[in-house]
Amino acid sequence: MITDNNSIAQKFMTFGQTILRALDTAPQIRIEVHTDISNKKVQKELRAQRPQESSHPHRYGELLVDDIMLLKDDDPTHDATRSLVMTKQQGGLQILPALHPLADAMAYPLMFPYGTVGWDRYMLRYKPKSSSNELTDKRLTMLDYYRFHVQRRDPLHVHLYGRLFQQWVTDAWSKVDDSHLQYLQEKSFQTHYRAIVAAGAMDACRKSDDTEDCSKMGTPVTTYLPSSHENSPRFLYEKLQDTMTYNREWGNPDLFLTFTSNREWPEVQAAIRSQGCPDHSTHDNFDLIVRAFVMRFDVFMKYLMHKDGSHYGKAHAASWVVEFQPHSGLPHAHVMLWLEKKLTVETIDRYIWAEIPDKTKYPRLYEEVKKVVHGPCGNAYPDRACTSTTPDGVAVCEKGFPQPFTADLPAKELERKIDSGELNLQTGIELTAFFDCNKKGSKTYDEKAGSLLYTDMPKEFTFDKQKKEWHRRVQKWRTSLGRMYFVNPKCEERFYLRLMLTHIRGPTSYEDVRTVDGRTYTTFHEAAIACGLAQNDQEYVICLHEAEILYPARMVRNLFITIVAHCQPGKPQELWEQFKTSMSADKLYGIQQQPLKLELPQQEQLAIVKAYDDIVTALKFMHIEEIPGVARPEPPHVSDPQRSQTVLEYFSNDIALNHKLSETRFSEMYHSPLMNAKQRAFVDAVIMATTTNTTSRMFFLHAPAGTGKTFVLNMLLHWFRSQQKLTMPMCSLGIGALSLLNGRTMHSWMSAPVIDLTRPCAIQSHGEMGDFIRKLHQVTWDEMLKMPRTLLEKVDDALRDCRSHQKDEPMAGLIFIGAGDSRQPAPIIAHSCFAQIQSLTMPNSQLWPNFHVFELTENIRLQVMLQNKDVSPEKVERHGRWAKELLTIGDGTAPTLPNTNRIRLSDEMCVDTREELIDFVYGDLDTRWSDTRYLTDRVILAPHIRTAYRRITCD
Numbered sequence: 001m002i003t004d005n006n007s008i009a010q011k012f013m014t015f016g017q018t019i020l021r022a023l024d025t026a027p028q029i030r031i032e033v034h035t036d037i038s039n040k041k042v043q044k045e046l047r048a049q050r051p052q053e054s055s056h057p058h059r060y061g062e063l064l065v066d067d068i069m070l071l072k073d074d075d076p077t078h079d080a081t082r083s084l085v086m087t088k089q090q091g092g093l094q095i096l097p098a099l100h101p102l103a104d105a106m107a108y109p110l111m112f113p114y115g116t117v118g119w120d121r122y123m124l125r126y127k128p129k130s131s132s133n134e135l136t137d138k139r140l141t142m143l144d145y146y147r148f149h150v151q152r153r154d155p156l157h158v159h160l161y162g163r164l165f166q167q168w169v170t171d172a173w174s175k176v177d178d179s180h181l182q183y184l185q186e187k188s189f190q191t192h193y194r195a196i197v198a199a200g201a202m203d204a205c206r207k208s209d210d211t212e213d214c215s216k217m218g219t220p221v222t223t224y225l226p227s228s229h230e231n232s233p234r235f236l237y238e239k240l241q242d243t244m245t246y247n248r249e250w251g252n253p254d255l256f257l258t259f260t261s262n263r264e265w266p267e268v269q270a271a272i273r274s275q276g277c278p279d280h281s282t283h284d285n286f287d288l289i290v291r292a293f294v295m296r297f298d299v300f301m302k303y304l305m306h307k308d309g310s311h312y313g314k315a316h317a318a319s320w321v322v323e324f325q326p327h328s329g330l331p332h333a334h335v336m337l338w339l340e341k342k343l344t345v346e347t348i349d350r351y352i353w354a355e356i357p358d359k360t361k362y363p364r365l366y367e368e369v370k371k372v373v374h375g376p377c378g379n380a381y382p383d384r385a386c387t388s389t390t391p392d393g394v395a396v397c398e399k400g401f402p403q404p405f406t407a408d409l410p411a412k413e414l415e416r417k418i419d420s421g422e423l424n425l426q427t428g429i430e431l432t433a434f435f436d437c438n439k440k441g442s443k444t445y446d447e448k449a450g451s452l453l454y455t456d457m458p459k460e461f462t463f464d465k466q467k468k469e470w471h472r473r474v475q476k477w478r479t480s481l482g483r484m485y486f487v488n489p490k491c492e493e494r495f496y497l498r499l500m501l502t503h504i505r506g507p508t509s510y511e512d513v514r515t516v517d518g519r520t521y522t523t524f525h526e527a528a529i530a531c532g533l534a535q536n537d538q539e540y541v542i543c544l545h546e547a548e549i550l551y552p553a554r555m556v557r558n559l560f561i562t563i564v565a566h567c568q569p570g571k572p573q574e575l576w577e578q579f580k581t582s583m584s585a586d587k588l589y590g591i592q593q594q595p596l597k598l599e600l601p602q603q604e605q606l607a608i609v610k611a612y613d614d615i616v617t618a619l620k621f622m623h624i625e626e627i628p629g630v631a632r633p634e635p636p637h638v639s640d641p642q643r644s645q646t647v648l649e650y651f652s653n654d655i656a657l658n659h660k661l662s663e664t665r666f667s668e669m670y671h672s673p674l675m676n677a678k679q680r681a682f683v684d685a686v687i688m689a690t691t692t693n694t695t696s697r698m699f700f701l702h703a704p705a706g707t708g709k710t711f712v713l714n715m716l717l718h719w720f721r722s723q724q725k726l727t728m729p730m731c732s733l734g735i736g737a738l739s740l741l742n743g744r745t746m747h748s749w750m751s752a753p754v755i756d757l758t759r760p761c762a763i764q765s766h767g768e769m770g771d772f773i774r775k776l777h778q779v780t781w782d783e784m785l786k787m788p789r790t791l792l793e794k795v796d797d798a799l800r801d802c803r804s805h806q807k808d809e810p811m812a813g814l815i816f817i818g819a820g821d822s823r824q825p826a827p828i829i830a831h832s833c834f835a836q837i838q839s840l841t842m843p844n845s846q847l848w849p850n851f852h853v854f855e856l857t858e859n860i861r862l863q864v865m866l867q868n869k870d871v872s873p874e875k876v877e878r879h880g881r882w883a884k885e886l887l888t889i890g891d892g893t894a895p896t897l898p899n900t901n902r903i904r905l906s907d908e909m910c911v912d913t914r915e916e917l918i919d920f921v922y923g924d925l926d927t928r929w930s931d932t933r934y935l936t937d938r939v940i941l942a943p944h945i946r947t948a949y950r951r952i953t954c955d
C-alpha cells in the first residue's frame with residue numbers, strides 16, 4: 001500500500017528493498033545495529049537471507065531477531081545535525097536535513113501514508129480572525145506548526161496513533177529544540193558573548209585606563225546558551241536568583257504547596273469519551289491531562305495571588321516549578337509562597353491537622369486519610385510487609401510503629417525551637433539524645449558521656465537510629481570520628497551553639513549549654529561571650545582554622561571577607577597574620593606554574609600580596625576600603641629579571657639582560673661550518689619577513705630527524721632576542737619544549753583545551769597573557785604536526801582575539817613558524833578512523849595555504865657524529881642506514897611483505913627474541929651502570945615505574 005501511494009517510497013528505496021537488492025549479490029547479509037557508532041560497538045546483529053522461490057512474496061527473508069533497529073550516535077563531539085541518508089530508486093544517495101519538510105512523513109509512514117509535506121521555514125501565518133484565509137507576511141515557526149497539530153480538532157488525526165503519537169510529539173519537541181539550538185549556534189549570534197571569571201573581571205576593572213574596551217573582557221565562548229533558552233543552566237540560574245531575591249526581601253517562604261494532577265479528573269475522562277476513542281488509556285491522551293493541569297494550575301495561582309488575598313491572606317510573591325513524575329509522566333507543581341502577613345499558629349492549625357478526620361463530619365476525607373495511614377501491623381498482623389520477627393520470636397514493625405505518644409508540641413514552641421537552632425536537621429535528634437546520656441536518671445544515662453565533647457561521642461558511642469539513642473560502642477576495632485556541619489558566622493545563634501558544643505563537656509540540655517558559671521543566658525552568643533569564646537575573636541580563629549582544613553584557599557578568603565565585613569572582629573590584623581598563608585595557597589600554586597624564577601620565600605610573599613589585593617577588591621564592593629589595621633604587604637624585592645610579576649615583565653627583563661648574548665650566539669650559529677643552503681634559506685626568509693613587513697609571515701619547516709630543525713629554530717629565537725623582540729617558543733611535546741630557548745608546551749603557553757577540542761584557548765584578553773600577546777612579535781611551534789588542526793585554529797582565534805587591531809590577518813599578523821615531520825605518526829584522536837584522523841591533520845586546515853613551506857633534507861646529526869672521534873665509523877654507518885630506512889618508511893616506499901601492509905625491516909634492525917633485544921640495549925649495564933651518558937642513551941620515560949616494567953618485561 002505504502003509503495004503504491006506514498007510519493008516518498010516511489011522516489012527512494014525502502015529498507016526492505018535495500019536488503020533485497022543487497023541479497024541479489026550475496027546469499028546472506030549481516031546487519032549490525034550500533035548504538036555507539038564512534039566505538040563501533042555492535043549492539044545487535046541481525047541476519048537476512050534471500051527469500052526462497054516458494055516463500056510468500058511479502059517475506060523479505062527471515063529476520064532472526066525481531067527488534068526495532070536503531071542507529072544512534074551518542075558522541076557529543078560529532079556533528080549534531082541528524083541528517084537522513086536515503087538511497088534513490090535509480091541509485092545514488094541523497095542527504096536530507098533532519099528539519100526537511102518530508103522528515104516527518106519518512107519517519108512516520110503510518111501516520112502520513114501519502115508522504116504529506118510538513119513544516120518548512122517559508123510557511124506564513126494566516127491573518128487572525130479573518131474568514132478569507134488571508135496570509136500575513138509573518139513566518140510560521142516550527143513550534144507554532146506543531147502546536148497547531150497537537151490541538152484536537154474534528155476529525156482527529158495524530159491523536160489516534162497511541163504510542164506512536166507520544167513518539168511523534170517527543171520527536172517534534174526535540175526538533176523544535178534542535179532548530180533553536182542551531183540558531184543559537186550561528187556564529188553571528190555567538191560572537192557577542194564572552195566568558196570571564198570574576199577574578200579576571202576584577203583585574204580588568206582595577207586597570208585605570210579609561211579607553212579600555214570592556215566588551216573585550218574574557219575569552220570568546222564556543223557556544224553560549226543564553227537564559228532565553230528554556231531550562232538551560234543560565235535560565236535556571238536566573239530563576240534561582242529571582243527566588244533568592246524574594247528570600248532576601250521577605251525572608252523564607254511561608255508556604256510550600258504541591259499541586260498534583262489526576263488522570264481521573266472528570267473533564268479529562270469526559271474529553272476522552274467524547275472523542276470517540278474510549279479504548280485509549282489516559283497515557284495516550286496525555287495532552288488532555290497536561291492541558292487540564294495547566295488550566296487548573298492557572299486558576300490555582302490566580303487564587304493564591306489574588307489582590308484581595310486567598311485563604312492564607314495576601315501574598316507578596318510566588319515561585320514554582322512544574323515537574324513530571326518519572327514513571328507515570330503526570331505533571332505536578334511545587335509552589336513557594338511569600339505572604340504579606342506571616343502565618344500564625346491558628347492559621348496553620350486551621351489547614352494542617354495531625355489527626356484522623358471525624359468520620360461522620362468529613363466522611364470523604366476520612367476515607368482518603370485512611371488509605372495513607374500506616375498499620376495496623378506488628379504482633380497483631382505479622383503478615384504485613386513492614387513486619388519482621390526478632391530472634392526472640394516477637395513480630396515488630398520495621399518502621400517503628402506504633403510510635404510513642406508525643407504530647408502536643410505547640411506551634412509557638414516549635415517556632416522558638418527552629419529559631420534557636422534546637423530543631424534542625426537530623427543532628428537535632430542526635431544532640432538531644434546526647435543530652436539524655438548526660439542526664440542523671442534518664443534511661444540512657446552514662447557517666448562516660450559526661451566527660452566527652454559532642455564531636456567525640458562517635459569515638460565511644462554509636463547512635464541507634466531506630467531508638468534514637470546513644471549506646472556504648474562494643475566493637476572498637478576501628479576509630480570513628482564525629483563531624484558537625486560547618487556553620488557560617490552569619491547564622492549567628494547556630495554558629496554560637498556549635499562553638500559552645502566544641503567546648504562544653506556533658507551538657508544536659510540546650511539551657512545547660514547556655515549556662516555559664518551558674519548563670520543561664522538567653523542566647524548562645526551571650527553564653528559564648530561569658531565563656532570567653534567570643535571576646536577575643538577566638539570564635540573566628542576556630543572558624544577560620546576549620547575552614548583552612550576543609551576548604552580551598554579561595555573559600556577561606558571568602559570567609560575572612562565575611563568575617564571582616566559582617567562580624568566586626570576585634571583584631572582583624574591578627575586574623576590576617578595567622579591565616580594569610582592558607583588564604584594565599586592557590587596564588588602560590590599559580591605563581592609556581594609561571595616561568596618566574598623566584599625563590600620560595602619570594603613566591604610566598606608575592607602570593608600574599610595577590611591574596612591581599614583580592615580581599616581588598618572584594619571588600620571595596622561592600623564599601624569597605626581596606627582590611628582594618630592591615631597595610632598592603634610589600635611585594636618581594638629581587639634582582640632582574642626575577643622581580644617580574646607578570647609573564648610580560650619576565651620576558652622583557654630576559655631580553656634586556658640577554659640580547660647581547662643572543663647576538664653573539666646567533667652569529668656563531670649562522671656561520672657554523674655545518675650550516676647548509678636549505679637551513680640558510682629558511683633563516684634568511686624569516687629574517688627578511690620580519691624586517692620588510694611582507695604579507696607572507698607564516699612559515700613551516702618540514703624536517704626529518706637529525707636535519708637540524710631544533711638548531712635552526714633556536715638560531716631564530718636568538719635572533720629575535722638579539723633584536724629585542726618578544727617570542728613565544730612552544731612545542732607540542734614537553735620533552736621537545738626543553739630543547740627550545742625559553743620553550744614551554746603549547747598547552748601551557750596558550751591554555752589550550754586538552755579534552756574537549758571544541759573549547760577555545762582559555763586566554764583572558766584583558767589578563768596577563770592578553771597583554772603579553774599584544775606585545776608579541778613571533779610564535780614558534782615545534783612538532784606542530786603532532787596536534788590536530790583544531791588546535792592551530794584555536795591558537796589563531798586566541799591570537800586574533802587578543803590582538804584585535806590585526807584580527808583580520810592570519811595569526812593576527814605575527815611571524816608564525818611551525819615545524820615538524822609529516823613522516824612521524826599523525827595526531828592521536830581517540831576512537832577515530834583513518835579518514836577522521838586524516839581530516840584533522842594540519843594540512844587540512846584552512847590556515848595551511850598561508851604557510852610558506854621549507855624543507856631540510858641533509859642529516860647533520862650524522863655529520864656531527866662523523867666529526868666525533870669517539871664514535872666508530874661502523875656506528876656512524878649503521879646510523880646512516882637506519883636514518884635512510886626511516887625515511888623510506890615515512891615516505892611509504894619501504895618494501896612490504898607480499899599481500900599485506902606490513903613493512904619488512906632490514907635484518908640488521910631485527911632481533912629474534914626479547915632476551916636478545918634486552919641484551920643488545922642493556923648488555924653491559926652491569927659494568928657501566930655508573931656511566932650517566934650510557935644510561936641517558938637508554939632511559940625509557942614512563943609516568944610510572946610499573947608501566948615501564950610492564951612494557952619491557954611483559955609485552
Ligand SMILES: Nc1ncnc2c1ncn2[C@@H]1O[C@H](COP(=O)(O)OP(=O)(O)OP(=O)(O)O)[C@@H](O)[C@H]1O
Nearest residue numbers: 672674675676704705706707708709710711860861
Ligand atoms: N648548521 C648546523 N651547524 C652545526 N650543528 C648543527 C647544524 N644543524 C644541526 N646541527 C646539529 O645536528 C644535530 C641534530 O640537529 P637537531 O637536533 O636540531 O635536529 P632535529 O631535526 O631537531 O632532530 P630531531 O627531530 O631528532 O630532534 C644537533 O647536534 C645539532 O646541534
